[in-house]
Amino acid sequence: xxxxxxxxxxxxxxxxxxxxxxxVEFPFRPDSNFYYLTGFGEPxxxxxxxxxxxxxxxxxxxxxxxxxxEQWHGAxxxxxxxxxxxxxxxxxxxxxxDDILPGLVENKSRVYYAMxxxxxxxxxxxxxxxxxxGGARSSGGPGELVMLDHLVHEMRLFKxxxxxxxxxxxxxxxxxxxxxAMRVCRPGMAEYQIEAELLYEFTRAGCRAAAYPSIVxxxxxxxxxxxxxxxxxxxxxxxxxxxxxxxYELYASDITRTFPVNGRFSRAQRDVYSVVLAAQEAAIDTxxxxxxxxxxxxxAVQVLAEGLVDLGAVKxxxxxxxxxxxxxxxxxxxxxxxxxxxVHDVGDSRIDxxxxxxxxxxxxxxxxxxxxxxxxxxxxxxxRGIGIRIEDDVVVTGSGHEVLTSAAPKSIxxxxxIVGSG
Ligand code: GLY
Ligand code: MN
Ligand code: MN
Numbered sequence: 001x002x003x004x005x006x007x008x009x010x011x012x013x014x015x016x017x018x019x020x021x022x023x024v025e026f027p028f029r030p031d032s033n034f035y036y037l038t039g040f041g042e043p044x045x046x047x048x049x050x051x052x053x054x055x056x057x058x059x060x061x062x063x064x065x066x067x068x069x070e071q072w073h074g075a076x077x078x079x080x081x082x083x084x085x086x087x088x089x090x091x092x093x094x095x096x097x098d099d100i101l102p103g104l105v106e107n108k109s110r111v112y113y114a115m116x117x118x119x120x121x122x123x124x125x126x127x128x129x130x131x132x133x134g135g136a137r138s139s140g141g142p143g144e145l146v147m148l149d150h151l152v153h154e155m156r157l158f159k160x161x162x163x164x165x166x167x168x169x170x171x172x173x174x175x176x177x178x179x180x181a182m183r184v185c186r187p188g189m190a191e192y193q194i195e196a197e198l199l200y201e202f203t204r205a206g207c208r209a210a211a212y213p214s215i216v217x218x219x220x221x222x223x224x225x226x227x228x229x230x231x232x233x234x235x236x237x238x239x240x241x242x243x244x245x246x247x248y249e250l251y252a253s254d255i256t257r258t259f260p261v262n263g264r265f266s267r268a269q270r271d272v273y274s275v276v277l278a279a280q281e282a283a284i285d286t287x288x289x290x291x292x293x294x295x296x297x298x299x300a301v302q303v304l305a306e307g308l309v310d311l312g313a314v315k316x317x318x319x320x321x322x323x324x325x326x327x328x329x330x331x332x333x334x335x336x337x338x339x340x341x342x343v344h345d346v347g348d349s350r351i352d353x354x355x356x357x358x359x360x361x362x363x364x365x366x367x368x369x370x371x372x373x374x375x376x377x378x379x380x381x382x383x384r385g386i387g388i389r390i391e392d393d394v395v396v397t398g399s400g401h402e403v404l405t406s407a408a409p410k411s412i413x414x415x416x417x418i419v420g421s422g
Contacts, residue, residue, distance in 0.1 A: 010112035032341035056089025106132035112148040157347030158361040170248035171404035177201035183422030191230040211252035214244035222387025256391035263419040275307030287401040294355035300368040367391030
């Protein structure tokens, strides 16, 4: 509310419930901005921030207690509960919002609202504002609609101690899941059976959802960056790339590990893995206050480009390869992204077209990779079909950084001693 202009109001709905098939809904997940502001996890809720409102500045619309509905669908916190437990100053039944909201808005000059996320709510919002303005000839009501996203996203970019604690838990659970996948892995298993092991480890630790669909990609499937069908069988000499992270209290983790299905890297696999690991370590070392997201990316690119020359995959001088972006044939994505309630979290990564400077409390992934397509006839034959990514979650601290996901094994020796051992 301190960030809002005088005479303004902010309106933040939670996400709608979405149908999965007839009579069955997807598990409900609150909208990240709404949950960040309220910590309230029930569906059908709208938070209103009205600085200066005498009867209460933080108003919540939510479901009323209803013993019959609760017997079928579970407990509701109700109007009193949302004030007591979530800090609302005033609460109204969600069913009354059409009658009450225009009145809250009518004497304001500006409304903060994130247009474009929930179509149906957008329509209702426009109708309420039109009603508050009192028709085309009136000069009353709000004249300005401002995106609420920007204010909230800038806050979400900087994680508090409490948020880092929650993210650490998500990270540790995910690291344990990757280790479990390594232990149980055997040639002949299906990719989805490995996925089941990951989800088992998430769920038993209290993480009831994955932060994003798990990628379990054997062999050349790893060269498809968003492979999620996870339906192939693992073969003896394959590498397996797993990109999977748990969500805990709506905060994501995001880990990738790549390891040999039979527990031994082949010579070619080891050569490429060593390059990606060195690139990732160089990039992680760059994460510190005052450095930029581009510094982190370029630290990885430098090592990858050198490695591609050594591997015989790209010819020429490293400087020229970087300038002409010839490495992009094998490394076509960025080295990281913000991480938080959304796996690709909010917050500007460029300001005035300059790369964002890192500050304490920011959390980012560091995830270089090399992907040599199976049909790339210009690449050395021994490297074709190898895809490797290594991804960790890193917090910027006052003096440098902390890796939240360091418990997930990644050195060649560790991996070779763990894979297939359980
Ligand atoms: N798992 C999505 C990503 O690594 O960005
Ligand atoms: Mn990522
Ligand atoms: Mn990932």
